[in-house]
Amino acid sequence: MANWIFHSSKLITNxxxxxxxxxxxxxxxxxxxxxxSLQSTRNxxxxxxxxxxxxxxxxxxxSNAGKRRGRAKGLARTRDLNQGQKIGHGKVGMLFxxxxxxxxxxxxxxxxRRLTEQEQQSSAPKIQPLIKPKRFxxxxxxxxxxxxxxxxxxxxxxxPVDGDTFDGFESWILYAKPISxxxxxxxxxxxxxxxxxxxxxxxxxxxxTVTGREFKPSLNLAKNRAGLRLMYIERYNDHTVLHDFFSxxxxxxxxxxxxxxxxxxxxxxxxxxxxxxxGIKDLHAKVEGSTNILTIVKAFFAGLLRQKTFEEMxxxxxxxxxxxxxxxxxxxxVVASPPVARTSKEIPRNEILDFKQYVMNGxxxxxxxxxxxxxxxxxxxxxxxxxxxxxxxxxxxxxxLRAEYGDVCSFHAExxxxxxxxxxxxxxxKKEEEAVET
Amino acid sequence: xxxxxxxxxxxLARTMYRRMNFLLKDVYRRPTWNxxxxxxxxxxxxxxxxxxxxxDQHVQKLLKTLTRIDYEKIFAxxxxxxxxxxxxxxxxxxxxxxxxxxxxxxxxxxxLQMPPVVKIRPKEPKVxxxxxxxxxxxxxxxxxTDISFGKSNRNRIIVVREINGxxxxxxxxxxxxxxxxxxxxxxxxxxxxxxxxxxxxxxLLDQGEFEFVLDRACLQFEPDDPEYHRITKEVxxxxxxxxxxxxxxxxxxxxxxxxxxxxxxxxxxxxxxLIESENIEEAGQxxxxxxxxxPDAKSxxxxxxxxxxxxxxxxxxxSSDRHMLSGVILKYEKMxxxxxxxxxxxxxxHGLIDDQNExxxx
Numbered sequence: 001m002a003n004w005i006f007h008s009s010k011l012i013t014n015x016x017x018x019x020x021x022x023x024x025x026x027x028x029x030x031x032x033x034x035x036x037s038l039q040s041t042r043n044x045x046x047x048x049x050x051x052x053x054x055x056x057x058x059x060x061x062x063s064n065a066g067k068r069r070g071r072a073k074g075l076a077r078t079r080d081l082n083q084g085q086k087i088g089h090g091k092v093g094m095l096f097x098x099x100x101x102x103x104x105x106x107x108x109x110x111x112x113r114r115l116t117e118q119e120q121q122s123s124a125p126k127i128q129p130l131i132k133p134k135r136f137x138x139x140x141x142x143x144x145x146x147x148x149x150x151x152x153x154x155x156x157x158x159x160p161v162d163g164d165t166f167d168g169f170e171s172w173i174l175y176a177k178p179i180s181x182x183x184x185x186x187x188x189x190x191x192x193x194x195x196x197x198x199x200x201x202x203x204x205x206x207x208x209t210v211t212g213r214e215f216k217p218s219l220n221l222a223k224n225r226a227g228l229r230l231m232y233i234e235r236y237n238d239h240t241v242l243h244d245f246f247s248x249x250x251x252x253x254x255x256x257x258x259x260x261x262x263x264x265x266x267x268x269x270x271x272x273x274x275x276x277x278x279g280i281k282d283l284h285a286k287v288e289g290s291t292n293i294l295t296i297v298k299a300f301f302a303g304l305l306r307q308k309t310f311e312e313m314x315x316x317x318x319x320x321x322x323x324x325x326x327x328x329x330x331x332x333x334v335v336a337s338p339p340v341a342r343t344s345k346e347i348p349r350n351e352i353l354d355f356k357q358y359v360m361n362g363x364x365x366x367x368x369x370x371x372x373x374x375x376x377x378x379x380x381x382x383x384x385x386x387x388x389x390x391x392x393x394x395x396x397x398x399x400x401l402r403a404e405y406g407d408v409c410s411f412h413a414e415x416x417x418x419x420x421x422x423x424x425x426x427x428x429x430k431k432e433e434e435a436v437e438t
Numbered sequence: 439x440x441x442x443x444x445x446x447x448x449x450l451a452r453t454m455y456r457r458m459n460f461l462l463k464d465v466y467r468r469p470t471w472n473x474x475x476x477x478x479x480x481x482x483x484x485x486x487x488x489x490x491x492x493x494d495q496h497v498q499k500l501l502k503t504l505t506r507i508d509y510e511k512i513f514a515x516x517x518x519x520x521x522x523x524x525x526x527x528x529x530x531x532x533x534x535x536x537x538x539x540x541x542x543x544x545x546x547x548x549x550l551q552m553p554p555v556v557k558i559r560p561k562e563p564k565v566x567x568x569x570x571x572x573x574x575x576x577x578x579x580x581x582x583t584d585i586s587f588g589k590s591n592r593n594r595i596i597v598v599r600e601i602n603g604x605x606x607x608x609x610x611x612x613x614x615x616x617x618x619x620x621x622x623x624x625x626x627x628x629x630x631x632x633x634x635x636x637x638x639x640x641x642l643l644d645q646g647e648f649e650f651v652l653d654r655a656c657l658q659f660e661p662d663d664p665e666y667h668r669i670t671k672e673v674x675x676x677x678x679x680x681x682x683x684x685x686x687x688x689x690x691x692x693x694x695x696x697x698x699x700x701x702x703x704x705x706x707x708x709x710x711x712l713i714e715s716e717n718i719e720e721a722g723q724x725x726x727x728x729x730x731x732x733p734d735a736k737s738x739x740x741x742x743x744x745x746x747x748x749x750x751x752x753x754x755x756x757s758s759d760r761h762m763l764s765g766v767i768l769k770y771e772k773m774x775x776x777x778x779x780x781x782x783x784x785x786x787x788h789g790l791i792d793d794q795n796e797x798x799x800x
Contacts, residue, residue: 258524262521319531320530320532323525325526327522328515329513329542330526330542332530335527343532344531404632
């Protein structure tokens, strides 16, 4: 109760205060003598005592010890608070002699008054409005692999060399990260290491790593260097690798499988970016061991370059290499033939003739057995399956009914109009109601 | 709004199309028709039965050569919603390759087995017995189907006892329904699909889906069904009118198409296309087929070996579009002579023929 009384009394006093100030300023001239209403005001405060520079410093600086602990992050910055405004000019146009107008004009003294709208417009000073710097927004498809990290972002084609432009090329950042080197004489020196891959999506691609002082120049340098180290990589029908292969660099092992059209790239994001640069559209790859980006790229490229072309394989085996596709009813298409093919008598018994084994050099990749989901044996899951079984053909039935009767309904629907599935969509419901009315 | 409905119906038609293709893919694996002949013998004598002509070995051979075997088209990838697979690679010796090719040739032959062209079956079913004393016993007619093992859909006994006491064989519609109930064929439907009715059929033909329509007609109907005849005739006449023979070439439907055209005395368009594409041998085969099917033709009375001569005689005596065809033949002859001259010139330039030789030849 007491609290409420206190609040209300303060409200009333505030109200009186503001009305009196307004009336003082507007109705009565400031220069004219008047009866002062008694008010207790404090005109000094911490902010009045100190100069602006000191005040700003107190907000924007951190002690050296604090800086080391990372306290300087996210601090306010010094800002000109007077920017965008001028003394004597405000929202309400007023003429203050001596402040924004001369005191004496000819023989008359100028009196304080409100400006008319026309006067206000003509006398308003030209002040540049505050421009807030716009945040540069990147299209979601060009934001890279994850978050604000640069990995996966594109940075355009390499710069032309001696007038030769890189038409149709595009470069991808594989990584760009700060590193620091500690030396006894220079102390800790900060550097930036970046790796870029560039390619024309038609089989030509190259990559380079660069260590530099700054991010942008080092990325540019890496991009241009990658453009100078292009390799041509053979593809199968311009969409996948020539055959399955295994490749290793350091501790990184890569198992790559050829895939059919429409399969997509199911692999590590680094390999996916490499494939994009090369122009491989369908592939499955599994990275085992170390997932260092540099070694993954090197292992993948080494494997790609070590691929055998069909002619090489046919010549090595001295047999015809025949391609058969299920969708074409296993029609035998000869992809490559040797000058002279061996006969079946000339083939030794223990020779590997299976294409997959031959390509993997007789090795077989160990594949983990797929485990059933942990819930697959639970009675509740079995119950769910049993319940769902009656819906297994629903989609087909709906399509068939629509084709046959034009609606989801029973064959009795002509005789019994209620033998029709209810309409759930708004549009369908409305139509149904209209039909009933007519 | 109507536009939206149209779009929806188009989308629906497309899904149906892909789904049907999925079903149709099995059709190619089994032989087209297990039993080829009509179950009922033709009664009327005034209309000839195309079946006996169609199954003649010589005619079959002619039809097969007219079909042309293009493996790429026969084994082309079909859009039937089956996911693609990774291609298989194999190392093969010469013999293995030859064997694989031979086998694929057999497969192609099986794929190109033509659906038979037979006479439309009679509509009136055979009445077995009339027993008026049984009338009024039942409210609806009863159908008895023999579902014992070893009977085919064609020779299965299906009889109907009607309300008025008549016992008769089931008519074609009833047979279709009973067979589909007890021995369903995947992809065959109880009711005639909408795509065979006209706004849709015309749309499909305008889109050029001839093979799809014919494949599904083969699946849905028996070859002696009047509906089957209506649909095939419509498709053939459309193809003939727009000269889109290439769409059906190297499919199992080209033989029946050529047969139908020759049967209806309407081979001029096809002949024109064959001569224009310089397949004079096939043109000769077509005329021979025509003579087989139309024994009364004037040009068929004399036996001529030379293909070009044969075509010429046909054009002069029997063709309805004589003017056009003779013009095309003249053009072809000119081209042929020009080509021969050019070849001889090339041979001479390479030094393969001497001038003297040429003189002695000419």
